[in-house]
Amino acid sequence: MDLNGVRTFVTAADTGRFQDAAAELSITQQAVSKRIAALEKYLDVRLFARTARGAELTIDGRAFLPHARELLRVAERADASVRPGRRALRVDVVARRVVMATLLQNFHRAHPTIALDIVTLEGDAETAIAAVEAGTIDATFHAVRTRQQLPHGIGAARVIDEPHELLVGPGHPFADARAVTPTQLAGHRIWMPGLPTHGEVADYFAELTDTFGFTIDGLGPVFSKEALLEEIADSPNLATLVGAGTRYLWPDSYDLRRVPIRGPALVYPLSIIWRTDNPHPALTELRSHLDARRTVRPDHEIWLPTWAQRIPRPTD
Template identity: 50%
Template structure:
């Protein structure tokens, strides 16, 4: 059924005049007549009866009018729901504890009730997250990915570099260090449970271990971050790596230590990916906020050579 014909019928029913309806719709009277005739042929009934004063509704027209108005109202509601800014901006932050989630949270706090929906895509890897962006499941995602994996239609900008820190318990040999070099971690066991094969973070930590000859493993079951904190507190040899902006909490009695890494500083590069044609105003605001507030790192950084430089 032709939506323009429905709108024309409702306009004529409201004004009682073909010419008045034409003026309201900004079309010719001839176009109004053609639309009404086509609608009546489609329905197989007469909807409007011409009179000396204009037109009036037939019995069928009187029955049809409330349904036509309801259809048009539903269509208008559907259009409003997807207009830029009308629905929440849906952002995948990968993990609610890590730096991108904290950055988006600060953005949320800086605005007056922004229309924002923060999600995690579970164990989806970078390729799956990019597909979710292309398909409209989410509007944007933070990922680490190579330039050659950025498909057409996607905007990608390396927007948040997170320096890595060593996290250890009080009995660890490096617990009292002000900072350490990646080379100082050779022969120390670094345990990062939950690393899944085929993900970008698995590729990142593999590249990091190869670059500095580190022992990084994900052996054993992952019982959650709280269990990891317990294990670190009880061990004199176990360590893990966390982002400087990641939010991990542990009991005060654990006395865990965050130790910065320098010479060089390994950073995890979060790339903001979104559809190029996206017109959601909050996406622009989020991108501007991240550019303005992202922590600055010095030039002595290490990232894998495959990481996307970013194509804004």
């Protein structure tokens, strides 16, 4: 079905005169007549009856009108879904509770007119980079370990340095500590069930534990984050590592404590990853926003994995 004909039909129905429809569409009255005649031929019905007052809808015309309006609305949505600057910026935040989701929420508050489509892709950095390369998403956030990891035409910039905190229950030896050092974690059970065994996260924690001499217990079923928090709240020796920008909610009765790790702070470096030829104007706005608000980078000494040096921050 010719959408120009549908649009002309709706305009003529609204104005009541082919002449007025022609003026509104910036075409000739003859063109209006031809478009409507072609639509009538396609539908095999009469849509208008000519009267002394102009053009009145027939019974078929009145029946078709609401569907014609919906066709135009669907066409507009379809156009907006793929046209840069009109469709929503689609960003993968990996998980809804982590620091990237918080940053995107702050970006939305600062730019409420920019439409965002927040998604959480399953998989590692390679999966997300492939989605960026294919155009499925506009941007994602991951730790990038090497420039060779990035295909041609894919850019990355380190925009988030997130320190880890120790999460413990009220009976843990560090429950009342103002801060702990990484070396103090040796001998304590740091429980992170479901920790990946390969990929960016696994590489990070492998180098971290090798450097500071403590171990992470990644064994055990992963029922939910809520179940993990309940276990830690009831235990005098369990602890876990959480990002400073990660949002968890728990009942007051748990009395969980987030203890900063310092001397040095343990930082997980995250990069925004995007296609360098992506013309979406909101992508530029997002990158500028993140660069201006480099999040949660601690003021004291930090530890970074050696591969983090390969993806510099935007102004490094």
